[in-house]
Amino acid sequence: MMDLDAYLAERGGEWRRLEVLASRPKLDDPVEVDELVVLYQRAATHLSVLRSRNPDPVMLADLSRLVLAGRAAVTRSSGGFSLRPLADFFAYRLPGALYRTRRWWGTLAVLLVAATAVLIWYMASHPDVLGLFVDDADIDDIAERSFVSYYSEFQSQNFALQVWTNNALLTAQCLAAGVLILPVFYLLWSNMLNTAVIGGVMVSRDAGSTFLTYLAPHGLLEITCLFVGAGVGLRIGWAWIAPGPLLTRQQSLVAWVREGMVVAVGLVPTLAVAGCLEGFVTPSALPAPARIAIGAAVWLAFLAYALLWGREADLRRPTGPESSDLPTA
Structure with a gap:
Protein backbone atom coordinates (compact mmCIF):
# COMPACT_ATOMS: atom_id res chain seq x y z
CA MET A 1 0.00 0.00 0.00
CA MET A 2 1.54 3.31 -1.04
CA ASP A 3 1.55 6.50 1.06
CA LEU A 4 -1.22 8.42 -0.68
CA ASP A 5 -0.50 11.75 1.04
CA ALA A 6 3.18 11.60 0.11
CA TYR A 7 2.37 10.71 -3.48
CA LEU A 8 -0.13 13.58 -3.70
CA ALA A 9 2.39 16.03 -2.21
CA GLU A 10 5.02 14.92 -4.72
CA ARG A 11 2.83 14.96 -7.83
CA GLY A 12 0.13 17.49 -6.93
CA GLY A 13 2.03 20.45 -8.36
CA GLU A 14 2.29 18.82 -11.77
CA TRP A 15 -1.41 17.94 -11.75
CA ARG A 16 -2.39 21.51 -10.88
CA ARG A 17 -0.17 22.86 -13.65
CA LEU A 18 -1.73 20.41 -16.11
CA GLU A 19 -5.17 21.54 -15.06
CA VAL A 20 -4.24 25.19 -15.67
CA LEU A 21 -2.83 24.47 -19.14
CA ALA A 22 -5.69 22.15 -20.12
CA SER A 23 -8.29 24.77 -19.13
CA ARG A 24 -6.94 27.36 -21.57
CA PRO A 25 -8.86 27.55 -24.85
CA LYS A 26 -5.65 27.96 -26.86
CA LEU A 27 -1.92 27.72 -26.25
CA ASP A 28 0.20 29.99 -28.45
CA ASP A 29 3.53 29.43 -26.76
CA PRO A 30 5.36 26.34 -28.16
CA VAL A 31 7.10 25.87 -24.80
CA GLU A 32 3.74 25.61 -23.04
CA VAL A 33 2.48 23.17 -25.67
CA ASP A 34 5.52 20.96 -25.04
CA GLU A 35 4.95 21.28 -21.30
CA LEU A 36 1.30 20.28 -21.72
CA VAL A 37 2.27 17.12 -23.61
CA VAL A 38 4.85 16.13 -21.01
CA LEU A 39 2.50 16.75 -18.08
CA TYR A 40 -0.29 14.81 -19.77
CA GLN A 41 2.01 11.83 -20.33
CA ARG A 42 3.14 11.93 -16.71
CA ALA A 43 -0.41 12.20 -15.40
CA ALA A 44 -1.43 9.19 -17.47
CA THR A 45 1.48 7.25 -15.95
CA HIS A 46 0.48 8.39 -12.44
CA LEU A 47 -3.09 7.24 -13.08
CA SER A 48 -1.87 3.81 -14.10
CA VAL A 49 0.31 3.59 -10.97
CA LEU A 50 -2.55 4.57 -8.67
CA ARG A 51 -4.90 2.07 -10.25
CA SER A 52 -2.48 -0.76 -9.63
CA ARG A 53 -1.29 0.19 -6.16
CA ASN A 54 -3.89 2.26 -4.39
CA PRO A 55 -7.35 2.26 -5.98
CA ASP A 56 -8.70 5.26 -4.04
CA PRO A 57 -11.99 6.01 -5.86
CA VAL A 58 -11.99 9.78 -5.26
CA MET A 59 -8.43 10.37 -6.40
CA LEU A 60 -8.84 7.98 -9.34
CA ALA A 61 -11.95 9.86 -10.47
CA ASP A 62 -10.26 13.26 -10.20
CA LEU A 63 -7.11 12.14 -11.93
CA SER A 64 -9.07 10.34 -14.67
CA ARG A 65 -10.95 13.55 -15.35
CA LEU A 66 -7.68 15.48 -15.48
CA VAL A 67 -6.09 12.98 -17.87
CA LEU A 68 -9.12 13.18 -20.17
CA ALA A 69 -8.95 16.99 -20.09
CA GLY A 70 -5.22 16.85 -20.81
CA ARG A 71 -5.75 14.49 -23.72
CA ALA A 72 -8.39 16.80 -25.19
CA ALA A 73 -6.10 19.80 -24.77
CA VAL A 74 -3.19 17.99 -26.43
CA THR A 75 -5.40 16.97 -29.34
CA ARG A 76 -6.70 20.52 -29.64
CA SER A 77 -3.21 22.04 -29.49
CA SER A 78 -1.77 19.68 -32.08
CA GLY A 79 -4.76 19.54 -34.40
CA GLY A 80 -4.67 21.04 -37.88
CA PHE A 81 -1.81 22.15 -40.04
CA SER A 82 0.55 24.63 -38.48
CA LEU A 83 3.89 26.11 -39.46
CA ARG A 84 4.70 26.84 -35.83
CA PRO A 85 6.75 23.65 -35.23
CA LEU A 86 8.82 24.43 -38.32
CA ALA A 87 9.29 28.02 -37.25
Whole structure:
Protein backbone atom coordinates (compact mmCIF):
# COMPACT_ATOMS: atom_id res chain seq x y z
CA MET A 1 0.00 0.00 0.00
CA MET A 2 1.54 3.31 -1.04
CA ASP A 3 1.55 6.50 1.06
CA LEU A 4 -1.22 8.42 -0.68
CA ASP A 5 -0.50 11.75 1.04
CA ALA A 6 3.18 11.60 0.11
CA TYR A 7 2.37 10.71 -3.48
CA LEU A 8 -0.13 13.58 -3.70
CA ALA A 9 2.39 16.03 -2.21
CA GLU A 10 5.02 14.92 -4.72
CA ARG A 11 2.83 14.96 -7.83
CA GLY A 12 0.13 17.49 -6.93
CA GLY A 13 2.03 20.45 -8.36
CA GLU A 14 2.29 18.82 -11.77
CA TRP A 15 -1.41 17.94 -11.75
CA ARG A 16 -2.39 21.51 -10.88
CA ARG A 17 -0.17 22.86 -13.65
CA LEU A 18 -1.73 20.41 -16.11
CA GLU A 19 -5.17 21.54 -15.06
CA VAL A 20 -4.24 25.19 -15.67
CA LEU A 21 -2.83 24.47 -19.14
CA ALA A 22 -5.69 22.15 -20.12
CA SER A 23 -8.29 24.77 -19.13
CA ARG A 24 -6.94 27.36 -21.57
CA PRO A 25 -8.86 27.55 -24.85
CA LYS A 26 -5.65 27.96 -26.86
CA LEU A 27 -1.92 27.72 -26.25
CA ASP A 28 0.20 29.99 -28.45
CA ASP A 29 3.53 29.43 -26.76
CA PRO A 30 5.36 26.34 -28.16
CA VAL A 31 7.10 25.87 -24.80
CA GLU A 32 3.74 25.61 -23.04
CA VAL A 33 2.48 23.17 -25.67
CA ASP A 34 5.52 20.96 -25.04
CA GLU A 35 4.95 21.28 -21.30
CA LEU A 36 1.30 20.28 -21.72
CA VAL A 37 2.27 17.12 -23.61
CA VAL A 38 4.85 16.13 -21.01
CA LEU A 39 2.50 16.75 -18.08
CA TYR A 40 -0.29 14.81 -19.77
CA GLN A 41 2.01 11.83 -20.33
CA ARG A 42 3.14 11.93 -16.71
CA ALA A 43 -0.41 12.20 -15.40
CA ALA A 44 -1.43 9.19 -17.47
CA THR A 45 1.48 7.25 -15.95
CA HIS A 46 0.48 8.39 -12.44
CA LEU A 47 -3.09 7.24 -13.08
CA SER A 48 -1.87 3.81 -14.10
CA VAL A 49 0.31 3.59 -10.97
CA LEU A 50 -2.55 4.57 -8.67
CA ARG A 51 -4.90 2.07 -10.25
CA SER A 52 -2.48 -0.76 -9.63
CA ARG A 53 -1.29 0.19 -6.16
CA ASN A 54 -3.89 2.26 -4.39
CA PRO A 55 -7.35 2.26 -5.98
CA ASP A 56 -8.70 5.26 -4.04
CA PRO A 57 -11.99 6.01 -5.86
CA VAL A 58 -11.99 9.78 -5.26
CA MET A 59 -8.43 10.37 -6.40
CA LEU A 60 -8.84 7.98 -9.34
CA ALA A 61 -11.95 9.86 -10.47
CA ASP A 62 -10.26 13.26 -10.20
CA LEU A 63 -7.11 12.14 -11.93
CA SER A 64 -9.07 10.34 -14.67
CA ARG A 65 -10.95 13.55 -15.35
CA LEU A 66 -7.68 15.48 -15.48
CA VAL A 67 -6.09 12.98 -17.87
CA LEU A 68 -9.12 13.18 -20.17
CA ALA A 69 -8.95 16.99 -20.09
CA GLY A 70 -5.22 16.85 -20.81
CA ARG A 71 -5.75 14.49 -23.72
CA ALA A 72 -8.39 16.80 -25.19
CA ALA A 73 -6.10 19.80 -24.77
CA VAL A 74 -3.19 17.99 -26.43
CA THR A 75 -5.40 16.97 -29.34
CA ARG A 76 -6.70 20.52 -29.64
CA SER A 77 -3.21 22.04 -29.49
CA SER A 78 -1.77 19.68 -32.08
CA GLY A 79 -4.76 19.54 -34.40
CA GLY A 80 -4.67 21.04 -37.88
CA PHE A 81 -1.81 22.15 -40.04
CA SER A 82 0.55 24.63 -38.48
CA LEU A 83 3.89 26.11 -39.46
CA ARG A 84 4.70 26.84 -35.83
CA PRO A 85 6.75 23.65 -35.23
CA LEU A 86 8.82 24.43 -38.32
CA ALA A 87 9.29 28.02 -37.25
CA ASP A 88 10.20 26.89 -33.74
CA PHE A 89 12.78 24.47 -35.18
CA PHE A 90 14.62 27.12 -37.16
CA ALA A 91 14.12 29.86 -34.60
CA TYR A 92 15.24 27.96 -31.50
CA ARG A 93 16.09 24.27 -31.80
CA LEU A 94 18.59 24.46 -34.68
CA PRO A 95 20.52 27.58 -33.59
CA GLY A 96 20.58 26.24 -30.04
CA ALA A 97 22.10 22.97 -31.26
CA LEU A 98 24.68 24.83 -33.35
CA TYR A 99 25.61 26.95 -30.35
CA ARG A 100 25.90 24.00 -27.97
CA THR A 101 28.32 22.27 -30.35
CA ARG A 102 30.28 25.41 -31.25
CA ARG A 103 33.49 24.36 -29.48
CA TRP A 104 33.66 21.15 -31.48
CA TRP A 105 33.12 22.52 -34.97
CA GLY A 106 34.83 25.82 -34.19
CA THR A 107 37.99 24.06 -33.03
CA LEU A 108 37.96 21.84 -36.11
CA ALA A 109 37.56 24.89 -38.34
CA VAL A 110 40.55 26.71 -36.88
CA LEU A 111 42.83 23.67 -36.89
CA LEU A 112 41.91 22.41 -40.36
CA VAL A 113 42.00 25.81 -42.05
CA ALA A 114 45.44 26.41 -40.56
CA ALA A 115 46.62 22.94 -41.59
CA THR A 116 45.28 23.38 -45.12
CA ALA A 117 47.01 26.75 -45.47
CA VAL A 118 50.29 25.20 -44.35
CA LEU A 119 49.87 22.31 -46.79
CA ILE A 120 49.15 24.71 -49.66
CA TRP A 121 52.27 26.72 -48.87
CA TYR A 122 54.38 23.58 -48.50
CA MET A 123 53.24 22.04 -51.78
CA ALA A 124 53.65 25.30 -53.66
CA SER A 125 57.16 25.62 -52.26
CA HIS A 126 58.14 22.00 -52.97
CA PRO A 127 57.33 21.03 -56.57
CA ASP A 128 58.68 17.54 -55.97
CA VAL A 129 56.00 16.92 -53.33
CA LEU A 130 53.30 18.43 -55.52
CA GLY A 131 54.49 16.18 -58.34
CA LEU A 132 53.53 13.15 -56.31
CA PHE A 133 49.89 14.10 -56.81
CA VAL A 134 49.79 15.81 -60.24
CA ASP A 135 52.20 15.91 -63.13
CA ASP A 136 53.43 19.06 -64.88
CA ALA A 137 50.89 18.85 -67.69
CA ASP A 138 48.01 18.60 -65.22
CA ILE A 139 49.44 21.47 -63.17
CA ASP A 140 49.45 23.74 -66.22
CA ASP A 141 45.97 22.64 -67.22
CA ILE A 142 44.53 23.23 -63.74
CA ALA A 143 46.15 26.64 -63.34
CA GLU A 144 45.38 27.92 -66.84
CA ARG A 145 41.97 26.42 -67.59
CA SER A 146 40.26 23.62 -65.72
CA PHE A 147 40.07 25.18 -62.26
CA VAL A 148 38.11 28.18 -63.50
CA SER A 149 36.14 26.30 -66.17
CA TYR A 150 34.98 23.74 -63.60
CA TYR A 151 32.52 26.28 -62.19
CA SER A 152 30.91 27.07 -65.55
CA GLU A 153 31.09 23.68 -67.24
CA PHE A 154 27.41 22.92 -66.56
CA GLN A 155 24.27 25.03 -66.39
CA SER A 156 24.09 26.92 -63.12
CA GLN A 157 20.99 25.19 -61.76
CA ASN A 158 22.33 21.73 -62.59
CA PHE A 159 25.71 22.51 -61.09
CA ALA A 160 24.15 23.93 -57.93
CA LEU A 161 22.08 20.76 -57.49
CA GLN A 162 25.12 18.57 -58.07
CA VAL A 163 27.35 20.30 -55.51
CA TRP A 164 24.47 20.46 -53.03
CA THR A 165 24.04 16.69 -53.30
CA ASN A 166 27.77 15.98 -53.04
CA ASN A 167 28.31 18.28 -50.07
CA ALA A 168 25.22 17.03 -48.27
CA LEU A 169 26.45 13.46 -48.72
CA LEU A 170 29.92 14.28 -47.39
CA THR A 171 28.50 16.15 -44.40
CA ALA A 172 26.06 13.32 -43.67
CA GLN A 173 28.94 10.84 -43.77
CA CYS A 174 30.85 12.90 -41.21
CA LEU A 175 27.80 13.05 -38.95
CA ALA A 176 26.99 9.36 -39.26
CA ALA A 177 30.61 8.22 -38.89
CA GLY A 178 31.13 10.33 -35.79
CA VAL A 179 30.12 7.54 -33.45
CA LEU A 180 33.27 5.68 -34.57
CA ILE A 181 35.49 8.83 -34.38
CA LEU A 182 38.30 7.74 -36.74
CA PRO A 183 36.33 7.71 -40.03
CA VAL A 184 35.57 11.41 -39.54
CA PHE A 185 39.28 12.24 -39.55
CA TYR A 186 39.76 10.18 -42.70
CA LEU A 187 36.98 12.08 -44.49
CA LEU A 188 38.35 15.42 -43.32
CA TRP A 189 41.90 14.49 -44.35
CA SER A 190 40.75 13.47 -47.84
CA ASN A 191 38.90 16.74 -48.32
CA MET A 192 41.75 18.81 -46.88
CA LEU A 193 44.37 17.08 -49.05
CA ASN A 194 42.34 17.63 -52.21
CA THR A 195 41.94 21.33 -51.41
CA ALA A 196 45.62 21.64 -50.55
CA VAL A 197 46.72 20.05 -53.83
CA ILE A 198 44.53 22.37 -55.91
CA GLY A 199 45.61 25.35 -53.83
CA GLY A 200 49.26 24.34 -54.12
CA VAL A 201 48.92 24.10 -57.91
CA MET A 202 47.36 27.54 -58.17
CA VAL A 203 49.83 29.22 -55.81
CA SER A 204 52.80 27.59 -57.55
CA ARG A 205 51.67 29.22 -60.80
CA ASP A 206 51.09 32.64 -59.19
CA ALA A 207 47.34 32.16 -59.41
CA GLY A 208 46.61 32.26 -55.69
CA SER A 209 44.28 35.25 -56.10
CA THR A 210 42.25 33.31 -58.66
CA PHE A 211 42.06 30.36 -56.27
CA LEU A 212 40.67 32.55 -53.48
CA THR A 213 38.35 34.44 -55.82
CA TYR A 214 36.66 31.24 -56.96
CA LEU A 215 36.74 29.48 -53.59
CA ALA A 216 35.61 32.21 -51.19
CA PRO A 217 32.11 33.04 -52.54
CA HIS A 218 30.75 29.58 -51.77
CA GLY A 219 33.58 27.95 -49.82
CA LEU A 220 33.21 30.01 -46.65
CA LEU A 221 29.72 28.64 -46.01
CA GLU A 222 30.24 25.26 -47.63
CA ILE A 223 33.37 24.34 -45.67
CA THR A 224 31.85 25.67 -42.46
CA CYS A 225 28.93 23.28 -42.94
CA LEU A 226 31.41 20.44 -43.35
CA PHE A 227 33.13 21.45 -40.11
CA VAL A 228 29.77 21.61 -38.34
CA GLY A 229 28.84 18.13 -39.53
CA ALA A 230 32.23 16.72 -38.55
CA GLY A 231 32.27 18.49 -35.18
CA VAL A 232 28.79 17.31 -34.24
CA GLY A 233 29.67 13.82 -35.44
CA LEU A 234 32.73 13.77 -33.17
CA ARG A 235 30.61 15.05 -30.28
CA ILE A 236 28.24 12.12 -30.81
CA GLY A 237 31.20 9.74 -30.66
CA TRP A 238 32.52 11.40 -27.52
CA ALA A 239 29.11 10.98 -25.88
CA TRP A 240 29.62 7.26 -25.35
CA ILE A 241 33.30 7.61 -24.48
CA ALA A 242 32.76 10.26 -21.79
CA PRO A 243 29.04 10.44 -20.96
CA GLY A 244 29.55 12.55 -17.84
CA PRO A 245 28.47 11.96 -14.24
CA LEU A 246 24.71 12.32 -14.73
CA LEU A 247 23.94 10.08 -17.71
CA THR A 248 24.65 6.51 -18.71
CA ARG A 249 26.50 5.91 -21.96
CA GLN A 250 23.25 4.99 -23.68
CA GLN A 251 21.42 8.07 -22.42
CA SER A 252 24.26 10.36 -23.42
CA LEU A 253 24.54 8.81 -26.87
CA VAL A 254 20.79 9.00 -27.49
CA ALA A 255 20.70 12.66 -26.42
CA TRP A 256 23.52 13.63 -28.74
CA VAL A 257 22.18 11.57 -31.64
CA ARG A 258 18.99 13.61 -31.33
CA GLU A 259 21.06 16.76 -31.39
CA GLY A 260 22.90 15.46 -34.44
CA MET A 261 19.61 14.84 -36.24
CA VAL A 262 18.58 18.44 -35.58
CA VAL A 263 21.84 19.71 -37.07
CA ALA A 264 21.62 17.30 -40.02
CA VAL A 265 18.16 18.58 -40.95
CA GLY A 266 19.28 22.18 -40.54
CA LEU A 267 22.34 21.75 -42.75
CA VAL A 268 20.25 20.60 -45.71
CA PRO A 269 18.88 24.09 -46.58
CA THR A 270 22.19 25.69 -45.54
CA LEU A 271 24.10 23.55 -48.01
CA ALA A 272 21.45 24.38 -50.62
CA VAL A 273 22.33 28.04 -50.14
CA ALA A 274 26.03 27.19 -50.51
CA GLY A 275 25.21 25.25 -53.68
CA CYS A 276 23.36 28.24 -55.12
CA LEU A 277 26.34 30.46 -54.36
CA GLU A 278 28.65 28.01 -56.12
CA GLY A 279 26.33 27.61 -59.09
CA PHE A 280 25.24 31.20 -59.62
CA VAL A 281 27.62 33.59 -57.83
CA THR A 282 31.09 32.01 -58.09
CA PRO A 283 31.14 31.75 -61.92
CA SER A 284 29.14 34.95 -62.50
CA ALA A 285 30.37 38.03 -64.36
CA LEU A 286 30.28 40.13 -61.19
CA PRO A 287 33.56 41.73 -60.13
CA ALA A 288 35.63 39.51 -57.85
CA PRO A 289 35.19 41.79 -54.78
CA ALA A 290 31.41 41.67 -55.23
CA ARG A 291 31.34 37.88 -55.47
CA ILE A 292 33.52 37.52 -52.39
CA ALA A 293 31.44 40.11 -50.52
CA ILE A 294 28.23 38.18 -51.24
CA GLY A 295 29.74 34.93 -50.01
CA ALA A 296 31.22 36.61 -46.93
CA ALA A 297 27.89 38.28 -46.07
CA VAL A 298 26.02 34.97 -46.24
CA TRP A 299 28.73 33.26 -44.19
CA LEU A 300 28.70 35.97 -41.51
CA ALA A 301 24.92 35.76 -41.37
CA PHE A 302 25.18 32.02 -40.70
CA LEU A 303 27.76 32.58 -37.95
CA ALA A 304 25.56 35.23 -36.36
CA TYR A 305 22.62 32.84 -36.51
CA ALA A 306 24.62 29.98 -34.98
CA LEU A 307 26.60 31.88 -32.34
CA LEU A 308 24.78 35.10 -31.46
CA TRP A 309 21.17 34.05 -31.90
CA GLY A 310 22.14 30.49 -30.97
CA ARG A 311 23.21 31.69 -27.54
CA GLU A 312 19.85 33.35 -27.05
CA ALA A 313 18.02 30.26 -28.31
CA ASP A 314 20.00 28.08 -25.91
CA LEU A 315 19.04 30.33 -22.99
CA ARG A 316 15.38 29.95 -23.94
CA ARG A 317 15.45 26.15 -23.86
CA PRO A 318 12.77 24.52 -21.67
CA THR A 319 13.70 23.99 -18.05
CA GLY A 320 12.91 21.06 -15.86
CA PRO A 321 12.74 17.32 -16.58
CA GLU A 322 11.14 17.88 -19.98
CA SER A 323 14.45 19.37 -21.20
CA SER A 324 16.45 16.26 -20.41
CA ASP A 325 16.73 15.39 -24.10
CA LEU A 326 18.62 18.64 -24.78
CA PRO A 327 22.28 17.98 -23.97
CA THR A 328 24.74 20.57 -22.76
CA ALA A 329 28.00 21.33 -24.54
